[in-house]
Amino acid sequence: MPKIYFPDVQKIVYAGPDSTDPLTFKHYDPEALVEGKSMRDHLRFSASYWHAMVQGAADPFGGPTRPLPWTEASDPVQAARDTLDAMFEFLQKMDLGFWCFHDRDIAPELETLEATNAAFDEIVGLAEEKQRETGIKLLWGTANLFSHKRYMAGAGTSPCPEVFAHGAAQIKKALEATHRLGGAGYTFWGGREGYDTLLNTRLSAELGRFAKLLRLAVDHKRKIGFTGAFYIEPKPCEPTTFQYDNDAAACYAFLQHHGLEKEFSMNIEANHATLAGRAFEHELAYSAEHGILGSVDANRGDPMLGWDTDQFPTNLYDTTAAMGVILGMGGFTTGGLNFDARLRRQSVEPYDLFHAHIGGMDAFARGLKAAAKIRAEGRIEALVAERYRGWESELGRKIDAGEASLDSLFEHAVKADVGSAPAGRQERLENLLNEAI
Amino acid sequence: MPKIYFPDVQKIVYAGPDSTDPLTFKHYDPEALVEGKSMRDHLRFSASYWHAMVQGAADPFGGPTRPLPWTEASDPVQAARDTLDAMFEFLQKMDLGFWCFHDRDIAPELETLEATNAAFDEIVGLAEEKQRETGIKLLWGTANLFSHKRYMAGAGTSPCPEVFAHGAAQIKKALEATHRLGGAGYTFWGGREGYDTLLNTRLSAELGRFAKLLRLAVDHKRKIGFTGAFYIEPKPCEPTTFQYDNDAAACYAFLQHHGLEKEFSMNIEANHATLAGRAFEHELAYSAEHGILGSVDANRGDPMLGWDTDQFPTNLYDTTAAMGVILGMGGFTTGGLNFDARLRRQSVEPYDLFHAHIGGMDAFARGLKAAAKIRAEGRIEALVAERYRGWESELGRKIDAGEASLDSLFEHAVKADVGSAPAGRQERLENLLNEAI
Amino acid sequence: MPKIYFPDVQKIVYAGPDSTDPLTFKHYDPEALVEGKSMRDHLRFSASYWHAMVQGAADPFGGPTRPLPWTEASDPVQAARDTLDAMFEFLQKMDLGFWCFHDRDIAPELETLEATNAAFDEIVGLAEEKQRETGIKLLWGTANLFSHKRYMAGAGTSPCPEVFAHGAAQIKKALEATHRLGGAGYTFWGGREGYDTLLNTRLSAELGRFAKLLRLAVDHKRKIGFTGAFYIEPKPCEPTTFQYDNDAAACYAFLQHHGLEKEFSMNIEANHATLAGRAFEHELAYSAEHGILGSVDANRGDPMLGWDTDQFPTNLYDTTAAMGVILGMGGFTTGGLNFDARLRRQSVEPYDLFHAHIGGMDAFARGLKAAAKIRAEGRIEALVAERYRGWESELGRKIDAGEASLDSLFEHAVKADVGSAPAGRQERLENLLNEAI
Amino acid sequence: MPKIYFPDVQKIVYAGPDSTDPLTFKHYDPEALVEGKSMRDHLRFSASYWHAMVQGAADPFGGPTRPLPWTEASDPVQAARDTLDAMFEFLQKMDLGFWCFHDRDIAPELETLEATNAAFDEIVGLAEEKQRETGIKLLWGTANLFSHKRYMAGAGTSPCPEVFAHGAAQIKKALEATHRLGGAGYTFWGGREGYDTLLNTRLSAELGRFAKLLRLAVDHKRKIGFTGAFYIEPKPCEPTTFQYDNDAAACYAFLQHHGLEKEFSMNIEANHATLAGRAFEHELAYSAEHGILGSVDANRGDPMLGWDTDQFPTNLYDTTAAMGVILGMGGFTTGGLNFDARLRRQSVEPYDLFHAHIGGMDAFARGLKAAAKIRAEGRIEALVAERYRGWESELGRKIDAGEASLDSLFEHAVKADVGSAPAGRQERLENLLNEAI
Ligand SMILES: [Co+2]
Ligand SMILES: [Co+2]
Ligand SMILES: [Co+2]
Ligand SMILES: [Co+2]
Ligand SMILES: [Co+2]
Ligand SMILES: [Co+2]
Ligand SMILES: [Co+2]
Ligand SMILES: [Co+2]
Incomplete structure (x- = not known):
C-alpha cells in the first residue's frame, strides 16, 4: 500500500458554478x-x-x-x-x-x-x-x-x-x-x-x-x-x-x-x-x-x-x-x-x-x-466572411487560380482605381468576444 | 543648371581622426x-x-x-x-x-x-x-x-x-x-x-x-x-x-x-x-x-x-x-x-x-x-577553434559524417561519462573585442 | 438647427445581456x-x-x-x-x-x-x-x-x-x-x-x-x-x-x-x-x-x-x-x-x-x-486578513506603534527564530477572482 | 600562512594598450x-x-x-x-x-x-x-x-x-x-x-x-x-x-x-x-x-x-x-x-x-x-550652452527669478509669437561623443 500524501483531499468533482467549495470544479464537467x-x-x-x-x-x-x-x-x-x-x-x-x-x-x-x-x-x-x-x-x-x-x-x-x-x-x-x-x-x-x-x-x-x-x-x-x-x-x-x-x-x-x-x-x-x-x-x-x-x-x-x-x-x-x-x-x-x-x-x-x-x-x-x-x-465568422467577400469576385478567383500576372493586374488596376479597403470592425468583434466570455 | 540647395557645404573628404572640422570624415577614407x-x-x-x-x-x-x-x-x-x-x-x-x-x-x-x-x-x-x-x-x-x-x-x-x-x-x-x-x-x-x-x-x-x-x-x-x-x-x-x-x-x-x-x-x-x-x-x-x-x-x-x-x-x-x-x-x-x-x-x-x-x-x-x-x-578565432577542438576527435568525425546512431552513441556514453564541457571564456573574448574598438 | 451627423443612430440604451443588437448596452444600466x-x-x-x-x-x-x-x-x-x-x-x-x-x-x-x-x-x-x-x-x-x-x-x-x-x-x-x-x-x-x-x-x-x-x-x-x-x-x-x-x-x-x-x-x-x-x-x-x-x-x-x-x-x-x-x-x-x-x-x-x-x-x-x-x-478579503493577522500580536502592535528598536527586535529574534512566513495563496485568490468575472 | 588559491596569478599591473598579456591592465593605470x-x-x-x-x-x-x-x-x-x-x-x-x-x-x-x-x-x-x-x-x-x-x-x-x-x-x-x-x-x-x-x-x-x-x-x-x-x-x-x-x-x-x-x-x-x-x-x-x-x-x-x-x-x-x-x-x-x-x-x-x-x-x-x-x-558643453542661451535674456531671467505669472507671460506671448525652438543637434553631439571613445 503506497503512503497517502494528500489524506485530506478527496477526488475533485464537478459541482457547478455556484459551488463555494474551493476543492470542486465550477466549470470542468468531464463527461459533459x-x-x-x-x-x-x-x-x-x-x-x-x-x-x-x-x-x-x-x-x-x-x-x-x-x-x-x-x-x-x-x-x-x-x-x-x-x-x-x-x-x-x-x-x-x-x-x-x-x-x-x-x-x-x-x-x-x-x-x-x-x-x-x-x-x-x-x-x-x-x-x-x-x-x-x-x-x-x-x-x-x-x-x-x-x-x-x-x-x-x-x-x-x-x-x-x-x-x-x-x-x-x-x-x-x-x-x-x-x-x-x-x-x-x-x-x-x-x-x-x-x-x-x-x-x-x-x-x-x-x-x-x-x-x-x-x-x-x-x-x-x-x-x-x-x-x-x-x-x-x-x-x-x-x-x-x-x-x-x-x-x-x-x-x-x-x-x-x-x-x-x-x-x-x-x-x-x-x-x-x-x-x-x-x-x-x-x-x-x-x-x-x-x-x-x-x-x-x-x-x-x-x-x-x-x-x-x-x-x-x-x-x-x-x-x-x-x-x-x-x-x-x-x-x-x-x-x-x-x-x-x-x-x-x-x-x-x-x-x-x-x-x-x-x-x-x-x-x-x-x-x-x-x-x-x-x-x-457564427456572428464573428459572418463578419469575417463579409470582409473577405471580394475574393469571390472574378478578379479574386483569377488571382487565386494563378491566372494573373503583374502585367494583367496592371491592366486591371489602371482601369479601376481602388480608394480604400473593407472595414476591419475590430471593436465590434471585440465586443462579440466579450459577450461570449 | 539645377538649383543649389546646400551652397555652404563642399564635398566631404577624409581628413583623419585628428580633424576637428565636423564636415570631414575622420575614419572613412574611401580609397584606403x-x-x-x-x-x-x-x-x-x-x-x-x-x-x-x-x-x-x-x-x-x-x-x-x-x-x-x-x-x-x-x-x-x-x-x-x-x-x-x-x-x-x-x-x-x-x-x-x-x-x-x-x-x-x-x-x-x-x-x-x-x-x-x-x-x-x-x-x-x-x-x-x-x-x-x-x-x-x-x-x-x-x-x-x-x-x-x-x-x-x-x-x-x-x-x-x-x-x-x-x-x-x-x-x-x-x-x-x-x-x-x-x-x-x-x-x-x-x-x-x-x-x-x-x-x-x-x-x-x-x-x-x-x-x-x-x-x-x-x-x-x-x-x-x-x-x-x-x-x-x-x-x-x-x-x-x-x-x-x-x-x-x-x-x-x-x-x-x-x-x-x-x-x-x-x-x-x-x-x-x-x-x-x-x-x-x-x-x-x-x-x-x-x-x-x-x-x-x-x-x-x-x-x-x-x-x-x-x-x-x-x-x-x-x-x-x-x-x-x-x-x-x-x-x-x-x-x-x-x-x-x-x-x-x-x-x-x-x-x-x-x-x-x-x-x-x-x-x-x-x-x-x-x-x-x-x-x-586571429586571437578570438584561436580561442573559438580550441573550444570546438573535440569535434576533430574520432567520435566527432563519426557524428559529423553520419556514422553514428542513438544506439552507438549510447554504447559510447555508458563507457566514458563526460562531466563537463569546454570553457566558454566569454569575458576574455569580450576583452579582446574591446581591445579592437 | 445643427446638422445631424449620425442620422441612423438612436440614443444607446440598456437592453440586458441577452440583447443581440450591437447598438445597445448589455451591462451598463445607468440608473441601476x-x-x-x-x-x-x-x-x-x-x-x-x-x-x-x-x-x-x-x-x-x-x-x-x-x-x-x-x-x-x-x-x-x-x-x-x-x-x-x-x-x-x-x-x-x-x-x-x-x-x-x-x-x-x-x-x-x-x-x-x-x-x-x-x-x-x-x-x-x-x-x-x-x-x-x-x-x-x-x-x-x-x-x-x-x-x-x-x-x-x-x-x-x-x-x-x-x-x-x-x-x-x-x-x-x-x-x-x-x-x-x-x-x-x-x-x-x-x-x-x-x-x-x-x-x-x-x-x-x-x-x-x-x-x-x-x-x-x-x-x-x-x-x-x-x-x-x-x-x-x-x-x-x-x-x-x-x-x-x-x-x-x-x-x-x-x-x-x-x-x-x-x-x-x-x-x-x-x-x-x-x-x-x-x-x-x-x-x-x-x-x-x-x-x-x-x-x-x-x-x-x-x-x-x-x-x-x-x-x-x-x-x-x-x-x-x-x-x-x-x-x-x-x-x-x-x-x-x-x-x-x-x-x-x-x-x-x-x-x-x-x-x-x-x-x-x-x-x-x-x-x-x-x-x-x-x-x-468578502472571501478574498478574509484570506488577506488572515495573512496579515500576525500584526495584531503584541510584537506587531509594538512595531507599528513605534515602540521597537533594532536592539529590542534583536532580543526578540534571538529568542524565537521564525522559520517561514504566512502562505500567499495566490492561486486560490486568482480562482476567486475568476469566479467573480 | 593562508592557502594560496590562485598560485599562477601575479598581481595585475598596468602594461599599456599595446600589451597582449591578458592578465594586465591596458588602460587602468592606478596612479595616473x-x-x-x-x-x-x-x-x-x-x-x-x-x-x-x-x-x-x-x-x-x-x-x-x-x-x-x-x-x-x-x-x-x-x-x-x-x-x-x-x-x-x-x-x-x-x-x-x-x-x-x-x-x-x-x-x-x-x-x-x-x-x-x-x-x-x-x-x-x-x-x-x-x-x-x-x-x-x-x-x-x-x-x-x-x-x-x-x-x-x-x-x-x-x-x-x-x-x-x-x-x-x-x-x-x-x-x-x-x-x-x-x-x-x-x-x-x-x-x-x-x-x-x-x-x-x-x-x-x-x-x-x-x-x-x-x-x-x-x-x-x-x-x-x-x-x-x-x-x-x-x-x-x-x-x-x-x-x-x-x-x-x-x-x-x-x-x-x-x-x-x-x-x-x-x-x-x-x-x-x-x-x-x-x-x-x-x-x-x-x-x-x-x-x-x-x-x-x-x-x-x-x-x-x-x-x-x-x-x-x-x-x-x-x-x-x-x-x-x-x-x-x-x-x-x-x-x-x-x-x-x-x-x-x-x-x-x-x-x-x-x-x-x-x-x-x-x-x-x-x-x-x-x-x-x-x-x-568643451565642444559638447559649448553646443549645449548655446542651446539654452535664450534663458539669459530678460524674459528668461524674469521667469527664473519668479517674477512672471501666467498673465504676464500671456501678455508677452501675444506680442511676439515664437515659431520654433533652438536646434537639438543630436547627431553632431553623438559624433563628438564617438570621437572621444
Ligand atoms: Co491620456
Ligand atoms: Co495614450
Ligand atoms: Co547590485
Ligand atoms: Co543585479
Ligand atoms: Co514547457
Ligand atoms: Co516555461
Ligand atoms: Co528599412
Ligand atoms: Co525602420
Whole structure:
C-alpha cells in the first residue's frame, strides 16, 4: 500500500458554478458534451511531473519553500518510488487523464550512467504498473539535457562531441521509456541549444548538429516502432541568451532547412510565447495554419516580466483563444493541455497544488465553452466572411487560380482605381468576444 | 543648371581622426584598402530618398519641423524634379555611391494611376540622367504599398483583390524602373502585410496570397530580364500589430514553405531587429550562415523604446559586429549599407543631414577596421577553434559524417561519462573585442 | 438647427445581456444601483474630443482613413463649430455625461495667437451653450503643448523661454475656459517635457522650470477662483525618448521635491502604465494608497507593442481591478473614466465610434459589478486578513506603534527564530477572482 | 600562512594598450592622474564577495558549474575562513581597494541565530585583520534578507512581524560589523520588498513598515556612531513580480513621503536600470541632479533579456556616460564602483575571475579618460550652452527669478509669437561623443 500524501483531499468533482467549495470544479464537467465530444476528450489535461512533484519553488534569489514530503527518503531511489506514488495519487484525485515527465524527474542521476539507467528502468516499470491500475496515460516524455553541468553549452549544439553522445544516450532511454509507457508523444525542449555570446559560437555548425541529433531520434523512433508524435517546444531565451528554437516560425524555418518538417510538430507553451514577444494565440494560430500544432504547455507568463514564471493559466481571453484555434483544427490528435505550471513561491500549503490545477482546468473549460459558443453563433465568422467577400469576385478567383500576372493586374488596376479597403470592425468583434466570455 | 540647395557645404573628404572640422570624415577614407579592397567597395554606402529628402521629422504627436526647400514648388511634379536635384547634390557632396527609393518618394501620387505613372516615368528618366552624370548607382528600388489608405489592411494580404491588383501594378512599375536604372536589387518591405487582430484575419489565406504576389514578381523579373537581387526586409510590427515578416527566421520559414527560398535574400535593418527582440548581430549572422544575407539597412533603434526610431548608426559595437559578419561571408555581392535613418525631430539645420551621414559612415569605417583587425590577429578565432577542438576527435568525425546512431552513441556514453564541457571564456573574448574598438 | 451627423443612430440604451443588437448596452444600466450609488455616478464616463472627433486614424506609415464629415468646411472656424455639433450629438446619443478637450482640438490655431484666442473664445461660448442644453459636463480641459513645432523640445522644459511663455499663455486660456465651462478638473500631460538625448539636456534646470510652470498654473487657479482638481498624467516616453512624468512614482517624486504634492493628483492612463512596464492596477493602487488618484484615462495598450495604441478598454481583468481600487478609495471625487481611446485604423464606418464606446462602457460596468461582488462576498478579503493577522500580536502592535528598536527586535529574534512566513495563496485568490468575472 | 588559491596569478599591473598579456591592465593605470586625481581615487573599485567567492554560476535550469575550492571544507565555519583568505588574495592580486559583502556571504547561517552570530563575529574579526594587513577597505556591507524562506514575502514588508524582527536583528548585526570594519557605507537592497500579486497585498501598510524599518536603522546608526552613508539600491522586479524600490524616482518618492530623503542616497546598478526600462545613464543623472547619487554597482545587463544577468561592464558608451556624471558631480564621496557582476556559467577556469575584473576596470578607465577628454575640450558643453542661451535674456531671467505669472507671460506671448525652438543637434553631439571613445 503506497503512503497517502494528500489524506485530506478527496477526488475533485464537478459541482457547478455556484459551488463555494474551493476543492470542486465550477466549470470542468468531464463527461459533459461540447460539439458532440466530452470535455475530457477535448481538453486532454496533463500534469507535469517536474512542477507537481520535484521542484520546491526556489528562485535565483532563494532556496525551496514548498514541502515535498515524498522526496525525503535518504535513498534517492526510494524517494523516486515515493514520488511516483504521490504523483499518481495526485493525478487520480485531480481527475487528470495524462502526465508528462523528464527522465531525471522520475529517477535520480547516480554515479554512473549505468546505475542511473538501472534506477530509471525500475521506476519506468513501476509507472507502467501505475498506469495500468489507474487508466492514466502518458501524454509525452522527454529527456533533461540542460540541468547537468555537462550541458552548460547545450547537448546537440555542444562544442564537445562527448556531450552530444551523452545527450543522445539519454534520448534513446527516454524515448524507449516513452514507448514502453505507451506515450502519445515525445517532446524536445532544447533548454541550452542556443548561445550565450556569438563571440564563441559557430552558428551553422551548431544548428547542423542539432538537426543531426533530431534526425538520429527520428531514425531510432522508426527502429523501435514508436508511433507517437515528436514535438519541438519553442522558447526564445532563458537559460540561454538566445535559443535557436525561438518561436514557432524559427522552429519551422529550422525544420524545413534540414528536411525535418514532416517529422515534428510544435508543443506551444504560453509563457514561452510571451517571452518571445508573441501572443500565445499567435503561436497557436501560426502552428495550426501550417499544420504543425501538436500539443500545448498550458501556463501563463507575466508580460511585464522577462522570465519564465510558469504560472497556472487563468486568463479567460487566453483560454478562449486557444480553444478557438484547437476546435478550428478539429481538436487534438496526440496532444493535450499539459500544465507546465508551478506554484508561486509563497504557495506552501498542501492544498495549493489542487487549487492551482482546479483554476487551470476550470479556465480552459470556460474557454472551451466560450469558443464553442462563438462558433455556434457564427456572428464573428459572418463578419469575417463579409470582409473577405471580394475574393469571390472574378478578379479574386483569377488571382487565386494563378491566372494573373503583374502585367494583367496592371491592366486591371489602371482601369479601376481602388480608394480604400473593407472595414476591419475590430471593436465590434471585440465586443462579440466579450459577450461570449 | 539645377538649383543649389546646400551652397555652404563642399564635398566631404577624409581628413583623419585628428580633424576637428565636423564636415570631414575622420575614419572613412574611401580609397584606403582593407583586406585588399577599398573601403568604398566594402561598405557600398547608400542614402535613402525618403529619409534624406521627403519626410520632415513629424511624429505621432506633431507635424514636420525640418525645412525641405526642394518640396516647395506648388506643382507636385516640379517639386519632384527639384527634390531629385537636391538628392543628387546631396549624394555627390556626401560622396555616397548609391541611393534607394520607393516609387512614391520620387514622384507624387496623382489623381489617376495613369497620371501617377506618367510623372513617375518622367522622374525615372531624369534620375537615369543624373546617374549617368554622377556615376552614382541605384542600390535598390521598392514600391510603397503602405501609405495610401487602400493599403490599410495590406497589399498582398488585403481582404480585397482590387487592392492586391493595385499593389501588383505598383510593383510592376517600380521593378521596371529599378531595371531601367540598373538597380543592383529590389526590396520588399511589406509594411502592412500582417494583422491588427486575429479576430478578423484568415491567416493562411493571407500568407498564401502574399507568397503568390512575390511569385508574380519573380516571374516578371524573369520576363523583363532583371538580374538584380530580390530582398525581403523583416520587421515584427509597426504599423501593424503583427507583421508576417517578423524576423529573418520567420521570413525564411515563409519563403521555404512557399518554395521561394532561392529567389529572395534578406535586407536586415538594425532597428527592426531591435524591435523583434533580436540583436542586430544575430539577424546578420543567422542570415549569413543560411546564405540569405543580401543587404543591410544601416540605422539603430533604442532598446528602451518600442518603435522604429530609425536613428543614424553610431554604435561601434554594432558596426564592428556587422562588418565581422559581412567580411566573414566574403563581403556584399549586390547589397550595401543603406542609411535607412532619419534626422531627430529637433535636427532642423541644413548641416544636420551631413553630420548624420558622416557619423554613420565613420562608425561603419571604424567597425570595418576593427573587424579586419580582429580577423588579422586571429586571437578570438584561436580561442573559438580550441573550444570546438573535440569535434576533430574520432567520435566527432563519426557524428559529423553520419556514422553514428542513438544506439552507438549510447554504447559510447555508458563507457566514458563526460562531466563537463569546454570553457566558454566569454569575458576574455569580450576583452579582446574591446581591445579592437 | 445643427446638422445631424449620425442620422441612423438612436440614443444607446440598456437592453440586458441577452440583447443581440450591437447598438445597445448589455451591462451598463445607468440608473441601476451598485453599493447604493447609480452606475452613472460610479463610472462618470467621458469621451475625448481629440479621439472622437479630430483625429482620422493616421499612423506613422500612412495618412487618415476615417471620414470626418464635420471637419470639411473650408473655413476652419466653421469646421470647429460643426465639430462641436457632432461631438454633442455623439455625447447625447452615447449617453455620456462628460467630455474632455485640448484647446487646439476645439478651435484651430490661426495666424496669430490673438486670432487663435478669439476663435477659441467663440467655441468655448458655444460649448457652454451646448452644456446648458444637454446637461453634459466637462470632466477636464487641457492645453496642447506638443503638436506645434515650437514645442519640439518641450514647453515648460524648452531650452527657449519664449516657448515657455507661449505655453504659459496657452495654459492661461485653457484653464480659464475650463473654469468658464465648470470643468471638474484640468489635466497636465507634458507630451514633450522630457528629453531625446542627455547629451544636449540640462536635467535639473529643465525639471525646475517645469515645476515653476506648474506653480504658475496653481497661482492662476487661485487667482481666478477655479476650484477643480489639477491632474498630472504620467507617460514614460513617446514622443520623447524619456518623459520626466514617467509613472505615478516619478510624478510623485517630482511633485514632492518641488513642494507641489498637495496641488496635483494623478490622471492614470492604462496604456501609459503598460508603456512604463507597470500594471494598470499597480498605477491605480499606488496612486490611491498615496491619496493621489484623481482620474482615469480608460483605454488599453498591447503589452507586446511599444507605443501608445490607445485601444478601447475591453479587458475584464483590467476593468475589475480598476473598479476594485476605485470602490476601495470611496469612488471618484472630481475624476471619472475618460475614454482616451481611438478607433483602429481600419474602423472606417460611422457606427464604429458607437461600438467602441459601448464596448468600453459595458466592460467597465461588468468590472464594477464584479468588484462589488468580490467586496460583498468578502472571501478574498478574509484570506488577506488572515495573512496579515500576525500584526495584531503584541510584537506587531509594538512595531507599528513605534515602540521597537533594532536592539529590542534583536532580543526578540534571538529568542524565537521564525522559520517561514504566512502562505500567499495566490492561486486560490486568482480562482476567486475568476469566479467573480 | 593562508592557502594560496590562485598560485599562477601575479598581481595585475598596468602594461599599456599595446600589451597582449591578458592578465594586465591596458588602460587602468592606478596612479595616473586625471583632472588632478589618481585613477584609483576616481574609480574606487570594489569586488563583491557574493559573486567573486560564493556563487557557483547556477541558473534556474541548472546547478553550479564553477569550482570554488575555498568552500570545500566540511565545517562551514572553516569554509568561511578559507573563503575570506581567497577573497583577500584575489583583492590584492587584482589591485582592488575595496570590497562589499552580505552578512550571509562571509559566514554561514547555522541552526540558531545565536550560533550564526557567533560565527559571523569571528569572521568579521578575521576580516578586520585582513583589512589591516592589506590596506583594503570596506566600501559597504549589507544584510541578506531574501534568500531564507522566512523572507519569501519580504522582510520589512513581510505579513509576519516575527520576520520583520528577524530582519531587524540581521540589520543590527550587519550594520555593527560594517561599523567595526570602517565601512564607507551600508546598502539596503530590499530583494523581496515588493509583491507577487496585489490580490494578497496591503500596499500602504507594507510601504509604511518598510519605512519604519529604515527609520530604525537610521536611529541605530546614530546610536552606534556609524557615520558612513546609507544607500538604497533600486531594482524593479526579480525575484518579486514588483519591487517597491523600482527605480531611482520610485525610491526618491518613497523616501520623501516618509521623511527619509536626507538619510539615504542611491546605489545605482546598471543592470537594474536596464530591467526598469531606463538607461543606466538616466538613473545616474537623475540621482546626481537630485543630490542623491551615492554609489554604483558596476555591471551590465542585456537589453534583450528580462532578468538580472549581472554581466561584467565592458560597454564603453556606458562607462563614458557614467564617468561623465560622476566627474560632473565632483566625484564619489563615500561611494565607488562595486563589481556586482558574475562570471558567465561557462566561465569555469580560475583565470576567468581575473579576466572579468580586468575587463571591467579597463572599461571604466577608458570611460574616465573619455569623459575627462570631453570635459577638457568643451565642444559638447559649448553646443549645449548655446542651446539654452535664450534663458539669459530678460524674459528668461524674469521667469527664473519668479517674477512672471501666467498673465504676464500671456501678455508677452501675444506680442511676439515664437515659431520654433533652438536646434537639438543630436547627431553632431553623438559624433563628438564617438570621437572621444
Ligand atoms: Co514547457
Ligand atoms: Co516555461
Ligand atoms: Co528599412
Ligand atoms: Co525602420
Ligand atoms: Co491620456
Ligand atoms: Co495614450
Ligand atoms: Co547590485
Ligand atoms: Co543585479
